[in-house]
Amino acid sequence: xxxxxxxxxxxxxxxxxxxxxxxxxxxxxxxxxVSVPLPAIGTLWGLTRSELILxxxxxxxxxxxxxxxxxxxxxxxxxxxxxxxxxxxxxxASTAAAFSNGxxxxxxxxxxxxxxxxxxxxxxxxxxxxxxxxxxxxxRAMARWGGLSVLGAxxxxxxxxxxxxxxxxxxxxxxxAVAILGLLIAPRLVPRSxxxxxxxxxxxxxxxxxxxxTLVSYGLVVTDQYPWTDPMVAGPLGGGVLLLLxxxxxxxxxxxxxLPLSFLDxxxxxxxxxxxxxxxxxASLITLLLGLYLQQIRDWTPLRTSAAFLPYGITLLLxxxxxxxxxxxRGPHGVIAFGLTxxxxxxxxxxxxxxxxxxxxxxxxxxxxxATGLALAFAGATVLSLAGVQARQAGLAGGVMNxxxxxxxxxxxxxxxxxxxxRSAHLADAGAxxxxxxxxxxAFGAAGVAFALLAMLVTITDRPRRRPDAAPVAALPAxxxxxxxxxxxxxxxxxxxxxxxxxxxxxxxxxxxWF
Numbered sequence: 001x002x003x004x005x006x007x008x009x010x011x012x013x014x015x016x017x018x019x020x021x022x023x024x025x026x027x028x029x030x031x032x033x034v035s036v037p038l039p040a041i042g043t044l045w046g047l048t049r050s051e052l053i054l055x056x057x058x059x060x061x062x063x064x065x066x067x068x069x070x071x072x073x074x075x076x077x078x079x080x081x082x083x084x085x086x087x088x089x090x091x092x093a094s095t096a097a098a099f100s101n102g103x104x105x106x107x108x109x110x111x112x113x114x115x116x117x118x119x120x121x122x123x124x125x126x127x128x129x130x131x132x133x134x135x136x137x138x139x140r141a142m143a144r145w146g147g148l149s150v151l152g153a154x155x156x157x158x159x160x161x162x163x164x165x166x167x168x169x170x171x172x173x174x175x176x177a178v179a180i181l182g183l184l185i186a187p188r189l190v191p192r193s194x195x196x197x198x199x200x201x202x203x204x205x206x207x208x209x210x211x212x213x214t215l216v217s218y219g220l221v222v223t224d225q226y227p228w229t230d231p232m233v234a235g236p237l238g239g240g241v242l243l244l245l246x247x248x249x250x251x252x253x254x255x256x257x258x259l260p261l262s263f264l265d266x267x268x269x270x271x272x273x274x275x276x277x278x279x280x281x282x283a284s285l286i287t288l289l290l291g292l293y294l295q296q297i298r299d300w301t302p303l304r305t306s307a308a309f310l311p312y313g314i315t316l317l318l319x320x321x322x323x324x325x326x327x328x329x330r331g332p333h334g335v336i337a338f339g340l341t342x343x344x345x346x347x348x349x350x351x352x353x354x355x356x357x358x359x360x361x362x363x364x365x366x367x368x369x370x371a372t373g374l375a376l377a378f379a380g381a382t383v384l385s386l387a388g389v390q391a392r393q394a395g396l397a398g399g400v401m402n403x404x405x406x407x408x409x410x411x412x413x414x415x416x417x418x419x420x421x422x423r424s425a426h427l428a429d430a431g432a433x434x435x436x437x438x439x440x441x442x443a444f445g446a447a448g449v450a451f452a453l454l455a456m457l458v459t460i461t462d463r464p465r466r467r468p469d470a471a472p473v474a475a476l477p478a479x480x481x482x483x484x485x486x487x488x489x490x491x492x493x494x495x496x497x498x499x500x501x502x503x504x505x506x507x508x509x510x511x512x513x514w515f
Contacts, residue, residue: 013131016189017141019182020124023087024145025152026178027117028405030094031060032156032287034110036302037168045103050225057221058107062114063121064406065214069206071122071399072258075392076201079126080190082395084183086120089113091179098172113175118399125398127190129391139383143327146382147320147375149405150283154313157287158306165303200256208247209258215240217407220414263396267461268332272384273404275336278454279377280405281412282343285447286312286370288413289420289440290350290363297355297437308359312367319375332380332387333462337455339376344451346370351445355437373451416443 034056042052074082093112100106128145132138163171219236226232251257264270287309294300294308326335346369357363382401389397424439 012189016131017128017144019185019189020083020128021145021148022178023083023120023182024124025148025155026175027063027090027121028149028152029156029159030113030117030175031063032153032284033160033163033171033174034059035288036157036160036291036306037163037171040168041106047103050222051103053221053224054107055103055110057218058110059114059117060406060410061214061217061221062111063117064114064217064403064410065210066115066118067122067399067403067406068209068213068259068396069399070118071395071397072201072206073119074123074126074395074398078192079123079130079395080186080192082119083123083127083190084186086116086118086123087179087182087186089116090120091116091176091183094172094175094179098169098176116179121402122395122398125386125401126394129386129389129394129397130191138386139327142382142386143323143379144320146379147316147323150279150374150378151313151316151320153283153287154309154316157291157309158313160302160306162303162306202250202256202258205247205250205258208243208250212240212243212247213403213407215243217410220410223414224417259396259400263393263400266388268384268387271333271336271458271461272381272387273400274454275340275377275381275458276385276401276404277408278340278412278451279343279374279381280408281416282347282370282447282451283374284409284413285347285416285443286367289443290367293353293437293440297433308363309367311364312371315368315371316375319372320379323376323379326376327380327383331462332383333458335376335380336384337458337462339373339378339380340451340455340458341373343370343373343377344448344455346373347444347448347451351441351448353437353441353444355433412447416447419443419446 038052038056041047041055047055070082070086090113093109093116097106097109097113100109125145128141129138132141159174160171215236217240219233219240222236223233228234248261251259251261290308291305294305295302300308323335326338330338346366349366349369350363353362385401385404386397420439420443422439423442424435427435427438430438
């Protein structure tokens with residue numbers, strides 16, 4: 001039987017979760033908030049299309065490229081220390097971005113934001129792993145955590161319209177405020193955490209992974225401007241793929257690999273990471289193409305376009321709050337499959353989009369379906385991705401999960417925009433408006449089919465789940481237990497060590513007993 005935590009410790013833990021969740025949402029918010037103000041920035045400094053792409057992608061390039069290395073730094077030096085370091089980087093870079101006096105300074109500041117985010121994001125996951133040490137509370141926390149990223153992305157779109165109406169420089173204010181708030185409050189709420197063990201840092205593998213992911217991501221991003229055969233695309237893509245293959249070879253033989261290949265030797269974790277990548281790509285597709293459709297085809301203002309996504313954001317929030325019961329009743333696989341099916345239905349409805357589709361009866365129902373599906377899919381996928389992770393790999397797990405979240409939109413949008421471009425070229429004789437809308441509709445349709453196929457894959461790979469009361473909480477290491485600064489010692493959770501008479505208790509280092 002587990003002795004309850006004191007009320008003060010529970011309140012402190014909830015506040016810590018709220019702070020870390022706000023940080024995570026803000027890190028994703030920073031990706032999307034720049035999308036709407038880009039034309040105003042281009043007009044101010046006379047930027048070319050390639051320069052605008054770099055302004056938009058600079059943050060995601062450094063964020064995604066450094067996440068694996070950032071995760072291992074967290075495992076070596078502790079979550080709290082790297083969280084504060086990442087927030088400090090993020091605050092300074094966001095301030096520099098807000099006061100940029102030219103293109104070069106803005107791009108450099110966006111890269112700096114990504115460096116800070118690559119440290120703070122896996123650190124937040126590692127801290128949560130320590131705060132919610134027992135499997136049951138960790139599942140519930142991760143279910144809530146899963147929807148924060150897509151909610152942050154939507155908040156970025158909503159804020160972008162207001163910022164464009166006032167000044168694009170204000171879009172960096174929320175990030176500065178959250179980073180400063182985190183630096184002030186985190187030392188009081190987040191416990192000091194000595195790493196369980198200090199893994200060796202393979203700097204050569206880190207350089208290979210960072211350079212490989214960054215080059216591949218950049219090559220995919222610039223396909224919006226250059227054809228696939230152009231050296232500007234083929235060069236970064238080819239070089240990035242070679243570096244990633246070399247990274248895999250180095251990791252397979254290394255004594256202390258940056259990403260142990262055994263970490264991915266779990267079907268459930270692979271399903272969870274795939275779902276995160278697909279869901280992140282779907283969320284990006286919705287905000288990007290619907291935003292373009294409403295402004296370019298329907299001639300809506302940026303502020304009105306942002307308001308159109310308000311029901312979408314509210315639905316994400318409400319659906320995320322309903323995930324816990326569904327996870328307890330159906331398990332992560334069932335929740336993911338149901339969420340992907342809902343999202344697929346919404347995307348397939350958008351495949352009927354035309355230049356005069358009404359918002360209330362045509363677009364809004366699709367937005368509500370997609371939002372519900374994405375919230376459920378993210379919640380279940382986060383639980384699967386972090387199931388059975390040991391304390392010494394908590395930072396690594398956070399880095400891998402956030403990498404999937406960053407790489408998914410880059411790869412997914414590139415493929416779907418290629419589908420849209422092919423369809424638009426086919427409809428060129430019908431006029432620019434019809435051709436563009438037809439391309440968007442085909443991209444939504446292709447995404448809907450992909451989501452439906454992934455839902456089938458998740459159902460096929462589902463395994464019989466053990467009952468929650470068979471959870472092996474007894475084998476948790478002492479270093480994994482809750483350690484809060486002001487909690488009295490006598491309230492250290494006492495874990496039941498009595499074995500079950502019905503079935504053997506598996507070791508805690510194996511797969512999560514929930515599945």
